[in-house]
Amino acid sequence: MRDSFHSELESLREQLSAMCAQAVEALRSAGRAVLEADHELAERVVAADREIDLARDRCDETAQRLLALQAPVASDLRLVITAVHCADKIERMGDLAAHIADTARLAHPACVVPAELTGAVTELGTVAAGMADRLVELLREPRSGGYAQLNETDQTVDAIHAELMNRITDTSWAYGIPSATSLALLVRFYERFADQAVSVAKRLDFACTGIMAA
Structure with a gap:
């Protein structure tokens, strides 16, 4: 029974x-x-x-099956709930990547990012995607300390x-209110994507240690 449980738990980790x-591939494509x-x-x-929505549903189904059929003990229950x-x-990270892509779709044929801000937006996307890459590694091989690392990168x-945001809201902004609004939403989607990655890493640390970081 325990071998079956841990096999299914490993499958859930892989899912x-x-x-x-x-989600990270969606983010890069959206960028x-x-x-x-x-x-x-x-x-x-x-x-x-x-x-990605369907993948979330499959993960939920696997977790529910483990809870219903395997009666996990406290430490294993923590892994399933995590x-x-x-x-x-x-799944929310996937939604945010889709929102980023949607800004491109709605602005077409124009580019939502002014040329002078291309470098900063590119860096924002690169850092956020790198955080998700690290998260993939932590999901495959959970270990403590990932939260501190991703939380630092999130800074x-x-x-x-x-x-x-300072550039967008500055009085010298020359591209109009609609452009400022679209760009503000775009960078907010990136920022929230990174926040979700940190939240996942925090829960993975909890699963490993039983201690929820402040």
Whole structure:
């Protein structure tokens, strides 16, 4: 019985890591769609979000089966509940990637990012995607300390987000209110994507240690 439980738990870990890999690929594709004003790519990212939703549903089904049939003890129960939380957060990461792609789709044929801000938006996307890459590794091989690492990296995301918001809201902004609104939403989606990654890492630390970080 315990061998069966741990086999299914390993399967659940693999489902979560694959789901996170889908989310980070969606983020990178959405970023390219935004910076290149690629309407077709944006459409594909938005459509593919359904696959991440279905992956979340499969994770939930696996978790429910484990709870119903395996009667996990406290430490194992913590792992299953963590997986349910992580699946929801990763699904949200996929939603946010789709929202980023949607900004490209709605702005087409124009590019939502002014040329002077391309570097900062590119860096924002690169750092957020790197956080998700690290999360894929932690989901495959859980170990404590991942939360502290991603939380520290998230400070970089927050700093870039703040810098861009300062530029957008400055009185010297020359691209109009609609452009400012679209760009503000775009960078907020990136910032929230990174926050969700941190939330997953925090829960993974809890699963490993039994202690929830403050």
